[in-house]
Amino acid sequence: MEISENNRPTSLEEALAQANRQLLQSEKLAAIGQIAAGVAHEINNPVGYVQSNIQTLGNYLQDLFRITDAVASAGSVDELKSIRDNIDYDYVRGDLDDLLKESLEGLDRIKKIIASLKDFSHAEEEAFKPADLHRGIETTLNVVNNELKYKAEVHTDFGDIPSIECIVSQVNQVAMNLLVNAAHAIEQFGRIDIRTGQSGDEVWFEVEDNGAGIDPSNLTHLFEPFYTTKPVGKGTGLGLALSKSIVDKHSGRIEVDSVIGRGTRFRVWLPIQQAGVAPTA
Ligand SMILES: Nc1ncnc2c1ncn2[C@@H]1O[C@H](COP(=O)(O)OP(=O)(O)OP(=O)(O)O)[C@@H](O)[C@H]1O
Ligand SMILES: [Mg+2]
Incomplete structure (x- = not known):
């Protein structure tokens, strides 16, 4: 323990208390360092699939816009229907719900981990x-x-x-x-x-x-x-x-x-x- 002139402890008891505090703090920092790698891994996983889900959602949106854009220009309802069949509308619709649900869960998980780290390191x-x-x-x-x-x-x-x-x-x-x-x-x-x-x-x-x-x-x-x-x-x-x-x-x-x-x-x-x-x- 380093003791500078201006924070010299006044008694042995105080010096021990100070050493104990520093030990607690350094053990905690070491522990946090150790788990930081684990936490990074833990966050990396949901970030990965949320990112890939957003890419897929972007593609789905492009497909869905093809239908809405065609509403203005299509000559007949049949034409709209054929675009709709082309993009496998039912599948996109179902998958869209799943992707959104999974992404929200992933984000929730990340939020929880971050909140826990904050709680933990007071x-x-x-x-x-x-x-x-x-x-x-x-x-x-x-x-x-x-x-x-x-x-x-x-x-x-x-x-x-x-x-x-x-x-x-x-x-x-x-x-x-x-x-x-x-x-x-x-x-x-x-x-x-x-x-x-x-x-x-x-x-x-x-x-x-x-x-x-x-x-x-x-x-x-x-x-x-x-x-x-x-x-x-x-x-x-x-x-x-x-x-x-x-x-x-x-x-x-x-x-x-x-x-x-x-x-x-x-x-x-x-x-x-x-x-x-x-x-x-
Ligand atoms: N749940 C347990 N089951 C079996 N042995 C245990 C358990 N908890 C502690 N021990 C024993 O007590 C020892 C001391 O534990 P302690 O947590 O103080 O140090 P450590 O785990 O060895 O190192 P660290 O400073 O990283 O915690 C351990 O090395 C182990 O032998
Ligand atoms: Mg231990």
């Missing part, structure tokens, strides 16, 4: 505010979809929960780390379940996979910074350490349940209201 946000956890999870799913879809069928089972006081971009980051870990734990193609619920004055969300599972002797190391079983260059071992620091900051906790060869479930508990945390500006 980097400046540091204050605890009431937020909809389900929306956060949906946002995160949209962002990591590309990492998940080739590895697992993702199921959501959302309970009836109130909004919770949290720093939503950071909670999204926890969800992202758990989801990406779950996908990495699955060797070929598996299943990931995301559930939410409430118990007393706490809300929980969990991510369960049917992947490799974790050896009981490793469970105690999971949240240590730089603990990773992934090959060099693949994992930094910071995902869970940062997730824990975020959850601690929210006065919550993370539970792990894992059976080797069967799968793993991470459950995050968060208080609905933050007691005694003065909202930071």
Whole structure:
């Protein structure tokens, strides 16, 4: 951490807090960098077919204009009919609806991905505010979809929960780390379940996979910074350490349940209201 003269921290505690903030930010940037390629791919696909649909629509319009133009000049209704038969009017009409519908869906998908990225990267946000956890999870799913879809069928089972006081971009980051870990734990193609619920004055969300599972002797190391079983260059071992620091900051906790060869479930508990945390500006 670089400390210049004019922002020298006044205490060790403050220096640590500052280092933690920078670490959070840089891990998030690294994560966003990693998924940017995936997101680009995800957007590229609908852009591709919307573009080709618009080209086809242009051709269809040319055909349809041939009929409307002929209305002014044609000598007889039969002449119009023969133009209409020539362009295979019924097919064009049916396909036009399909092309428009598919294109609108594609554009909608692109809009969702972009909105999710915006939601996801509220980097400046540091204050605890009431937020909809389900929306956060949906946002995160949209962002990591590309990492998940080739590895697992993702199921959501959302309970009836109130909004919770949290720093939503950071909670999204926890969800992202758990989801990406779950996908990495699955060797070929598996299943990931995301559930939410409430118990007393706490809300929980969990991510369960049917992947490799974790050896009981490793469970105690999971949240240590730089603990990773992934090959060099693949994992930094910071995902869970940062997730824990975020959850601690929210006065919550993370539970792990894992059976080797069967799968793993991470459950995050968060208080609905933050007691005694003065909202930071
Ligand atoms: N769902 C899971 N199933 C099996 N093992 C897991 C799971 N989640 C975490 N682990 C184990 O915990 C280790 C630490 O996870 P963590 O997210 O902190 O780091 P990482 O995924 O290795 O690297 P990154 O910094 O890229 O997240 C992983 O390397 C893996 O061994
Ligand atoms: Mg990880």
